[in-house]
Amino acid sequence: MQSITASPMALLIPAFLFVILLIVFVHEMGHYLVGRWSGIRIMTFSFGFGPELAGFIDKHGTRWKLSAIPLGGYVRFYGDADAASTPDFDALAALPESERQKTFLGAKLWKRAATVAAGPIANFILAIVILSGIFMAYGxxxxxxxxxxxxxxxxxxxxxxxxxxxxxxxxxxxxxxxxxxxxxxxxxxxxxxxxxxxxxxxxxxxxxxxxxxxxxxxxxxxxxxxxxxxxxxxxxxxxxxxHLSPMAAVGEAVRETGNIVTGTFDYIANLISGRMKADQLGGPIKVAQTSGQIATLGFVALLHLAAVLSVSIGLLNLMPIPVLDGGHLMFYAVEALRGKPVGEAAQGIAYRIGMALVLSLMIFATWNDITSLIG
CATH class of the missing domain: 2.30.42.10 (PDZ domain)
Known part of the structure; x- marks a missing residue:
């Protein structure tokens, strides 16, 4: 494998953008494709958050855009109040039934669950595809x-x-x-x-x-x-x-993806038990720094990093926290058991708590990034 001679700092931004945009694109494309297949209208497909830098509207009425903060992305469905897919109950109540059926909340329960789960699943598939390709090409x-x-x-x-x-x-x-x-x-x-x-x-x-x-x-x-x-x-x-055959390469890639998943859960168990410190949790700065370092080893090494991070992001999104995909799936599980959706007030409180938890985690991880850089 041929290494790249540029320094980690020189490669930091392009490597980080490549890894993040690849993972975000695949994750959100999972939501988009299953949502479209389910008959749900897609309003926005965004790379990044914040102010729009560039974009266009396709023939289906979806706004595809590149936003200023490349730390994620989102798909906003018809009837959503924001990028976190919080339902706009007032707007939904005012819609005629023919239009309500095109909204995310108006879709059948299984279609909503499939659309939400498709994002993390796409991340796992991306990892398997990347690892399979590496094993087939390089052994x-x-x-x-x-x-x-x-x-x-x-x-x-x-x-x-x-x-x-x-x-x-x-x-x-x-x-x-x-x-x-x-x-x-x-x-x-x-x-x-x-x-x-x-x-x-x-x-x-x-x-x-x-x-x-x-x-x-x-x-x-x-x-x-x-x-x-x-x-x-x-x-x-x-x-x-x-050197592996295509079938063996896919099997090995599935096994490697499973190892990443179990390793992540083992690390979480170590944090809870106190056997390991939480200062190893990294945020966007750490991801950017690591991307630049790994890129010096070659493009294949950077692809391997993308596979590992794709699995990690898929797992993170499956956490049962409102505003994350896992939180939505938790609501749908409750809805399936109760026979009716969780109440608007309860969802509103849950989303605020979930947002606070996610922001707290991001701040903590970013603090770890900063202290590791200056330490």
């Missing part, structure tokens, strides 16, 4: 789970792991590559687990507890993760590139 780097070195004073040394051991299982799950172990332990600091190894002709099961360790990546970014202190090398691990 997948594979390293056998063979230990070449055990760090002194590490959890692995305490557990009795030795160079030459072949890692077989971890907490009962089969280990196929060295990365399987790294991925599993990195999000489980301080959690006791069992690791199965083969040493010569003998199979052993050893108790081990990953240590929470601060590491520094090649760009100088610091992060915390669980470490057990084992290494492999090119010879011991038989490091190689495996």
């Amino acid at each position: 997948k780097s594979v390293t056998d789970p063979v230990v070449s070195e055990v760090r002194a004073g590490s959890a692995a040394e305490t557990a009795g792991i030795k160079p030459g051991d072949v890692l077989l299982t971890i907490d009962g799950s089969k280990v196929e590559t060295f990365d399987d172990v790294r991925r599993y332990v990195s999000v489980r600091p301080g959690i006791a687990m069992q690791i199965g190894v083969r040493r010569g002709g003998e199979e052993l099961t050893l108790p081990i507890t990953p240590l929470l360790t601060e590491i520094t990546d090649r760009f100088g970014n610091k992060m915390e993760m669980g470490i057990i202190g084992i290494l492999t090398d090119k010879s011991a691990g038989n490091m190689r590139i495996v």
